[in-house]
Amino acid sequence: MRYENDRPIYLQVIEDISRRLIQGELALGEKLPSVREMAVQYQINPNTASRVYKEMESRGLCYTKRGMGTFITEDSGMIKTSQSEMAENCLDTFLQGMQAIGIDLDEMIQLLRERYAKEEL
Amino acid sequence: MRYENDRPIYLQVIEDISRRLIQGELALGEKLPSVREMAVQYQINPNTASRVYKEMESRGLCYTKRGMGTFITEDSGMIKTSQSEMAENCLDTFLQGMQAIGIDLDEMIQLLRERYAKEEL
Amino acid sequence: MRYENDRPIYLQVIEDISRRLIQGELALGEKLPSVREMAVQYQINPNTASRVYKEMESRGLCYTKRGMGTFITEDSGMIKTSQSEMAENCLDTFLQGMQAIGIDLDEMIQLLRERYAKEEL
Amino acid sequence: MRYENDRPIYLQVIEDISRRLIQGELALGEKLPSVREMAVQYQINPNTASRVYKEMESRGLCYTKRGMGTFITEDSGMIKTSQSEMAENCLDTFLQGMQAIGIDLDEMIQLLRERYAKEEL
DNA sequence: GTGGTCTAGACCACT
DNA sequence: GTGGTCTAGACCACC
Numbered sequence: 001m002r003y004e005n006d007r008p009i010y011l012q013v014i015e016d017i018s019r020r021l022i023q024g025e026l027a028l029g030e031k032l033p034s035v036r037e038m039a040v041q042y043q044i045n046p047n048t049a050s051r052v053y054k055e056m057e058s059r060g061l062c063y064t065k066r067g068m069g070t071f072i073t074e075d076s077g078m079i080k081t082s083q084s085e086m087a088e089n090c091l092d093t094f095l096q097g098m099q100a101i102g103i104d105l106d107e108m109i110q111l112l113r114e115r116y117a118k119e120e121l
Numbered sequence: 122m123r124y125e126n127d128r129p130i131y132l133q134v135i136e137d138i139s140r141r142l143i144q145g146e147l148a149l150g151e152k153l154p155s156v157r158e159m160a161v162q163y164q165i166n167p168n169t170a171s172r173v174y175k176e177m178e179s180r181g182l183c184y185t186k187r188g189m190g191t192f193i194t195e196d197s198g199m200i201k202t203s204q205s206e207m208a209e210n211c212l213d214t215f216l217q218g219m220q221a222i223g224i225d226l227d228e229m230i231q232l233l234r235e236r237y238a239k240e241e242l
Numbered sequence: 243m244r245y246e247n248d249r250p251i252y253l254q255v256i257e258d259i260s261r262r263l264i265q266g267e268l269a270l271g272e273k274l275p276s277v278r279e280m281a282v283q284y285q286i287n288p289n290t291a292s293r294v295y296k297e298m299e300s301r302g303l304c305y306t307k308r309g310m311g312t313f314i315t316e317d318s319g320m321i322k323t324s325q326s327e328m329a330e331n332c333l334d335t336f337l338q339g340m341q342a343i344g345i346d347l348d349e350m351i352q353l354l355r356e357r358y359a360k361e362e363l
Numbered sequence: 364m365r366y367e368n369d370r371p372i373y374l375q376v377i378e379d380i381s382r383r384l385i386q387g388e389l390a391l392g393e394k395l396p397s398v399r400e401m402a403v404q405y406q407i408n409p410n411t412a413s414r415v416y417k418e419m420e421s422r423g424l425c426y427t428k429r430g431m432g433t434f435i436t437e438d439s440g441m442i443k444t445s446q447s448e449m450a451e452n453c454l455d456t457f458l459q460g461m462q463a464i465g466i467d468l469d470e471m472i473q474l475l476r477e478r479y480a481k482e483e484l
Numbered sequence: 485g486t487g488g489t490c491t492a493g494a495c496c497a498c499t
Numbered sequence: 500g501t502g503g504t505c506t507a508g509a510c511c512a513c514c
Contacts, residue, residue: 008514018222087219087232095236097210101139115212130490175503185502187368188500190500260463260464264464277486286505290506292488296487307486308486308512310486325464325465332456335453336475337475339449342378343446343450347476347479350475351472355468357458358468372498
């Protein structure tokens with residue numbers, strides 16, 4: 001996995017895990033790799049891996065069983081809530097950015113369609 | 122002007138100036154306030170104001186006449202280019218974020234419309 | 243390292259690093275000293291050291307891994323490009339200056355040879 | 364006349380006058396325009412024009428007759444000396460810059476020839 | 485530990 | 500008066 005330079009790696013990893021969860025690659029209640037394993041898999045510093053879990057836990061996306069490891073939450077509601085929050089943030093940033101450069105709603109949608117088509121290639 | 126805590130002030134100021142430029146509040150070739158004036162107007166440190174102009178200059182949005190001050194570029198093409206780049210970044214981040222949480226194009230557009238309507242209140 | 247008074251320190255440091263890079267004293271992808279270390283080594287303020295890296299980064303000579311430090315680019319092409327640009331500027335200034343005082347190409351070359359021989363002493 | 368952005372205007376004007384002198388466009392002892400006339404001719408601030416004369420005078424390139432105006436020196440030796448100094452500076456800057464990027468004498472001369480040919484087109 | 489941002493205040497050359 | 504450079508020292512997020 002390649003990381004963007006302008007956003008924290010731990011956030012990018014969380015997004016990747018979220019994506020995998022949504023796409024069914026990971027299941028509710030499934031065990032996640034240990035901090036050390038994750039550090040290897042994602043080629044990140046163990047401290048960063050640790051932070052990923054800490055952050056996910058604080059968002060209610062996973063929980064820790066002492067001595068057993070870290071598991072994805074079994075509460076599908078939490079995941080939906082978390083998704084909503086991410087969507088909210090994403091939308092805010094986007095709208096604000098586009099408005100700052102004078103692009104109105106119709107233009108945004110058009111640009112979005114074009115870009116989307118391009119990515120799908 | 123109030124500043125958000127999670128983004129550099131100098132970027133927020135640049136966005137504000139860009140917005141004013143696009144909205145025709147500032148004209149091509151117009152003199153911008155001096156570093157010291159801007160520091161007062163935007164309630165920031167002169168060094169931060171200086172950084173705003175340096176960054177804008179590197180993006181081709183303005184230029185400096187030695188001892189005379191800083192002026193908006195006379196080249197409208199540069200401004201359009203800069204706009205396009207900002208839009209590009211904005212779009213990328215948005216699409217990637219939304220796709221990470223499994224939202225497809227139609228949903229994005231719907232969310233966007235809702236949010237837009239809400240902000241317009 | 244001693245600094246000339248008539249040129250910004252941060253440019254002189256960049257030139258020093260460039261020189262060391264070209265002479266093979268520094269390798270592609272190698273870690274550069276931290277901002278604070280560099281400040282000590284070059285006897286400059288940490289902010290000035292930071293500016294050196296920022297400027298080098300904008301020229302594509304190095305890149306930053308968050309929390310890890312600053313590294314020389316792995317792309318040898320960027321370095322050659324940067325070299326070419328510097329050479330171009332240098333040549334332009336020189337030619338323009340010499341022509342302004344009415345020295346033609348043959349004289350330039352002769353002066354250059356003499357000067358070069360003198361410096362080599 | 365168009366001015367470069369990275370060098371003081373007053374130096375560029377002095378160089379222009381020197382060039383005209385060398386090319387015989389101006390003669391020894393000839394009267395130079397008044398500060399105000401020069402400001403108009405060169406499209407510069409009167410203060411800058413004033414500085415041009417102050418600097419040229421300090422280099423012995425011209426002198427002032429009270430109430431009569433400013434005149435080019437009649438001493439051709441002074442002009443040669445000034446030229447030598449300029450050539451010296453030019454050479455130093457050039458050599459230093461080129462060596463900083465690892466270009467040796469032969470390469471310099473070759474680049475110079477190429478560039479010169481290109482300018483002559 | 486790393487770099488990034490911000491403030492504060494000084495000095496300088498240029499116009 | 501203008502911007503450019505430099506120092507000093509602080510706080511922060513990230514790894």
